[in-house]
Amino acid sequence: EAQLVESGGGVVRPGGSLRLSCAASGFTFDGYGMSWVRQAPGKGLEWVSGINWNGGSPGYADSVKGRFTISRDNAKNSLYLQMNSLRVEDTALYHCARVAFDAYYYMDVWGKGTSVTVSS
Amino acid sequence: QSALTQPRSVSGSPGQSVTISCTGTSSDVGGYNSVSWYQQHPGKAPKLMIYDVTKRPSGVPARFSGSKSGHTASLTISGLQAEDEADYYCCSYTGTYTWVFGGGTKLTVL
Numbered sequence: 001e002a003q004l005v006e007s008g009g010g011v012v013r014p015g016g017s018l019r020l021s022c023a024a025s026g027f028t029f030d031g032y033g034m035s036w037v038r039q040a041p042g043k044g045l046e047w048v049s050g051i052n053w054n055g056g057s058p059g060y061a062d063s064v065k066g067r068f069t070i071s072r073d074n075a076k077n078s079l080y081l082q083m084n085s086l087r088v089e090d091t092a093l094y095h096c097a098r099v100a101f102d103a104y105y106y107m108d109v110w111g112k113g114t115s116v117t118v119s120s
Numbered sequence: 121q122s123a124l125t126q127p128r129s130v131s132g133s134p135g136q137s138v139t140i141s142c143t144g145t146s147s148d149v150g151g152y153n154s155v156s157w158y159q160q161h162p163g164k165a166p167k168l169m170i171y172d173v174t175k176r177p178s179g180v181p182a183r184f185s186g187s188k189s190g191h192t193a194s195l196t197i198s199g200l201q202a203e204d205e206a207d208y209y210c211c212s213y214t215g216t217y218t219w220v221f222g223g224g225t226k227l228t229v230l
Contacts, residue, residue, distance in 0.1 A: 033217065037166075044123075044224035045158070045166065045209050050217040059217035062121050095165060104154030105213050106171040113165065 002027040002109045004096050009114030016086050020114055022079040022096030027109075030054070030074040033099035035107055036081050038092035038116075046092075049081060050099060064090075086118045124149060124210055124222035131228040137198040140225045142210030143191055148220050150191035154213035157186060157195045161206045169208075170195060197227070205229040 008020040022034070035050040049070040050059045058070050069082040079096050093115050097107035125143040132138040142149065142157075149155055155173045158166040168177050170186035173193060183198045193212075197204055210222040 035217075035219070037221075044207075045160075045211075045221045046123075047211070047219040047221055050219065052217060057217045061218075097166075099217075100171075102175065103172045104152060105217070105219075106154065106156040106168065107158075107211070107219075108168050108171070108177065110165040110167070 002098065004098065004109060004111035006094060006096050006111045006114035009094065009116045011117045011119060012086055014086060014088055014118055014120055016118070017082070017084045018086065018116060020081040020083065020094055020096075020116070022081075022111060024077045024079065024098070027098070029077040033101075033105065034070075034072060034079045035097045035099050036070065036079075036094060037097055037107070037110075038090075038094045039113070040089075040092040043092075048094070051079070052099075083116070086116075088118050090116060091118050092116060121214075121218075121220055124212060124220055126208075126210060126222040126225045128223070129226045129228065131230055132197075132200045133230045134200050134202065136200050137196060138200060138227065139197075140195045140208055140210075140227070142193040142195070142212075142222045144193075144212055144220070145191055148212035148214045149188065149193050149210075152213050152215070153188065155186065155188060155193040156211045157184075158209045158211065159204075159206045160209065166209065200229055202229050
């Protein structure tokens with residue numbers, strides 16, 4: 001069974017940095033693209049960043065472009081999100097999701113998320 | 121990258137049908153047959169219910185169906201059941217490994 005487990009969340013000051021990780025198991029990691037999606041407390045889902053199977057074609061939401069960097073290590077079956085210059089509005093539960101493809105791309109397996117709080 | 125537009129809430133009685141709309145633009149919903157729908161119960165991870173506008177993953181009941189017309193996609197749930205009460209989000213692929221979500225719709229089963 002495909003499984004994703006996020007880690008690395010925590011409390012950080014505005015302007016600080018944090019690196020999130022997502023460990024994948026139960027599927028061939030390098031056969032899929034991956035994505036990060038966040039959910040602020042009491043709010044809806046917001047797509048943050050995506051990356052294809054070999055680390056290319058990274059995409060970012062305008063709200064994080066230039067501050068966040070997505071990467072992956074296929075040898076370690078892991079996805080990462082480096083978050084710099086963090087803002088209060090980045091406070092959220094961060095989910096990683098597997099990107100599947102049929103006719104188009106969609107997110108089919110989700111982790112439970114890791115919590116990030118940006119506060120002074 | 122503006123969020124897709126969904127109604128804040130919908131409701132229905134057990135056994136009835138409800139439809140949740142998701143309106144975008146030619147850059148997202150109207151431009152790609154790549155709308156997916158997610159169900160999220162409180163405190164849980166989102167669950168894929170529909171992808172590529174109309175396709176259901178294995179294990180998702182046939183009561184859930186999707187459609188699209190122009191810039192608006194829809195999720196219809198027929199034969200409502202108590203366990204369908206949840207938040208529902210639409211999502212559209214927007215090219216080059218980017219996506220946009222809707223604001224979410226809270227479904228109440230009366």
